Amino acid sequence: MSRALFDLTGRLALVTGSSQGIGLAVAKGLAEAGARVVLNGRDPAKLAAAAATLAEAGIAAEQAPFDVADPAAVEAAVGGIEARLGPIGILVANAGVMRRAPSAEMPPAMWREVLATNLDGVFWCCQAVGKRMIARGRGGKIVLVGSVMSELGRPTIAPYAASKGALRSLARTLCAEWARHGIQVNALAPGYVETELTGTLVNDAEFTAWLCRRVPAGRWGKAEELVGAAVFLAAPASDFVNGHMLCVDGGLTGAL
Template sequence: MSALFDLTGRTALITGSTRGLGFSYAQGLAEAGAAVILNGTNPARLEEAIGQLSASGYNASGFVFDVADEASVEAMFATLDSQGVQVDIVINNAGIQHRQPMLELPLADWQRVLDVNLTSAFIVGRAAARRMVARGSGGKIINIGSLTSEAARATVAPYTAAKGGVKMLTKAMAAEWAEYGIQCNAIGPGYIHTEMNAALVNNPDFDRWVKASNPTRRWGKPDELIGTAVYLSSQASNYVSGQIIYVDGGWLATL
């Protein structure tokens, strides 16, 4: 049974993976046997993350590039092509947040959040899929959604719009690429205790709200998303496509 989840011989690109959930996904896929390619915009942080994984005996490398810049993404894939590296798995994890009431929200901030959270998944996913189709050996594309792929909260309109778009982009990818053996799915993390959420965790009112509205009465942990990421990256999910799996402790199941 474990062979179903074995990623030995596969190469995975995880965007936004120098810390937080992205690093957890990279570590989890590496533990399952994959060679992992990390991404970030901070060179020092990227080298540190690669070093951590390499010190544990994993095959890890990385690139500094802007996931929302088409030319930068294409240049990175061209470099991999020249090195003979084939990306079998993509996790489009890179994302940013911006909290502000819509009545006060500048268009530039709206656009920046959509570019990083949604458009980047299209740019990176398309570049990877073109190569997967040309090879004829299929692949896995995993987009990272959110509870806001399904429900909204005040002051995070661009993030909500972007993550709702991620859900539908995933379905569109599945509709077009499933015939080529490419499975496209998404993960919708609930409220996870990460560095990005530190301000919320440390806000007593928000912390109480999260614990009161979640059946588990706690924040999720980054490593609790690894199993879903490995499953969607493996042959165990070969007939699963166009789905979003919420890893939220039951939050969306309750009123």
């Protein structure tokens, strides 16, 4: 099998929400496969720290601080990145937030905050990058980061689950529109992955015991274990894969 199928040399990749966790791991993996990477987050200090972490591993990463929930900021940032660095060939739309409350008591502001980032923000990024890919006529790769909650439900996370479920349909719809332009739009669905954002649950002995019984693999996932799937969806190896959601969840969605 040719290594060229997974070679990202010469491609520019924008990874949103990449100052930590899954986004940072994916950005590192794309860079190791040859891509030039642009990190994104809302906090410039955290973004600089992430870039410094990659620099220690010998990876030079650009930084683009902006809020994906602000369509004007997204449009300006994407235009600026392309003017400065060249065309974005890979978008990994990873930025997301989680808020918890019983659905019967969910404040409207909480619902809107989650949807604004997890769904609206993904669309604004896809739109800004996708229309430029279409105009160039050279194709491209867009990877939406969903969740096992694209497939499952769990109490107190209605806006998060709704947003992630919507991403599966968004990937299919953008596939239906953009595949003829040589653009592949797919979704990556992580399971329960140990990151800074899941630390409280990881340290909850009762929850972790339940999870290890429920997941066929019997453990939490690691952010690095999403890299292979992300590189596949960003690489020539997936040129005929479109509108698909790839679960990386230790078997959680595949077994009762």
